[in-house]
Amino acid sequence: VLLVESGGGLVQAGGSLRLSCAASGRSFMFDRYGMGWFRQVRQVPGQAREFVASISRSGDTTSYADSVKGRFTISRDNTKNMVYLQMNSLQPEDTAVYYCAADRTIVDVTSPDGYDWWGQGTQVTVSS
Numbered sequence: 001v002l003l004v005e006s007g008g009g010l011v012q013a014g015g016s017l018r019l020s021c022a023a024s025g026r027s028f029m030f031d032r033y034g035m036g037w038f039r040q041v042r043q044v045p046g047q048a049r050e051f052v053a054s055i056s057r058s059g060d061t062t063s064y065a066d067s068v069k070g071r072f073t074i075s076r077d078n079t080k081n082m083v084y085l086q087m088n089s090l091q092p093e094d095t096a097v098y099y100c101a102a103d104r105t106i107v108d109v110t111s112p113d114g115y116d117w118w119g120q121g122t123q124v125t126v127s128s
Contacts, residue, residue, distance in 0.1 A: 041097075
């Protein structure tokens, strides 16, 4: 499974960004994978990746970290093998590298250990 994130960048506080994650692979069936977004602050060595949002295989169930609830929206398009993270009202504390993750069987959607496949990450920087 190959996951490729895009859409990161520099934005002022209060602004918006939309992250995209394109999924592909040999004999890959996207609608059999739960998807998640995590983030990690690059300047903090050893810090675990922080859960941001997740979405079920069909897209009918979503979960969010309390810190982003009401500001971020996760969605997916199973016809395009894409998952998105719409981020509104961005704040400097949202600055991090954002990763897309996938797995077929996820017990705890909030734990990075529950995902086998990861993208390379995309940097989001929010200036004050």
